[in-house]
Amino acid sequence: MKHIFYLHGMIIEVQGINAVSDQFGPYEYNAIIDSLKATGAEVHAEVRTEETDFFEFGKKISKEIDGLISKGVAPSDITVIGASKGGMIAMYISDMNPHKINYVLLGSDSPYTRKTFDFNLHGTILGIYERSDNIAPDNYQYWIDKSTNAGKFEQLRINTGLGHGFLYTPNKAWLLPATEWPNHRDPKE
Numbered sequence: 001m002k003h004i005f006y007l008h009g010m011i012i013e014v015q016g017i018n019a020v021s022d023q024f025g026p027y028e029y030n031a032i033i034d035s036l037k038a039t040g041a042e043v044h045a046e047v048r049t050e051e052t053d054f055f056e057f058g059k060k061i062s063k064e065i066d067g068l069i070s071k072g073v074a075p076s077d078i079t080v081i082g083a084s085k086g087g088m089i090a091m092y093i094s095d096m097n098p099h100k101i102n103y104v105l106l107g108s109d110s111p112y113t114r115k116t117f118d119f120n121l122h123g124t125i126l127g128i129y130e131r132s133d134n135i136a137p138d139n140y141q142y143w144i145d146k147s148t149n150a151g152k153f154e155q156l157r158i159n160t161g162l163g164h165g166f167l168y169t170p171n172k173a174w175l176l177p178a179t180e181w182p183n184h185r186d187p188k189e
Contacts, residue, residue, distance in 0.1 A: 024165025
């Protein structure tokens with residue numbers, strides 16, 4: 001069975017699962033989770049709050065991943081999908097966890113990310129960024145160059161015209177590549 005860990009954006013920490021951005025509209029958390037479940041994967045999704053410690057939460061998810069692997073789940077059957085701040089947490093997990101699992105980063109790179117963190121990512125990574133995003137507008141080349149531990153690191157630019165709000169809905173522009181990403185692994189990994 002495939003396992004997906006979904007790490008939501010910061011607005012959910014602040015407003016809860018019914019979060020609404022003045023700029024981007026509702027964050028359709030439940031619809032995203034339902035869309036991920038519709039793939040047949042077991043979805044692990046925990047709602048963070050403003051009190052959630054970034055690093056402790058990342059360590060907790062990393063331990064959950066280790067637990068699945070110790071129970072016999074193949075690393076290739078585990079995917080962490082992180083949106084915005086959730087993507088930064090996914091990057092932290094990828095930096096500390098040596099298992100060759102899959103990561104999908106949604107709108108997670110910006111000057112802030114590069115200034116704040118010094119990650120060397122592990123695993124098989126897909127970075128998705130939106131052409132019209134002015135919050136996390138950058139491609140992932142910085143992290144591709146820096147991540148000597150990554151088995152594979154690709155990026156995909158999408159063009160929904162939704163700005164950072166592209167990750168607020170289960171938009172097929174990111175959802176399909178994200179859920180298909182584990183199928184693009186080298187069979188030897």
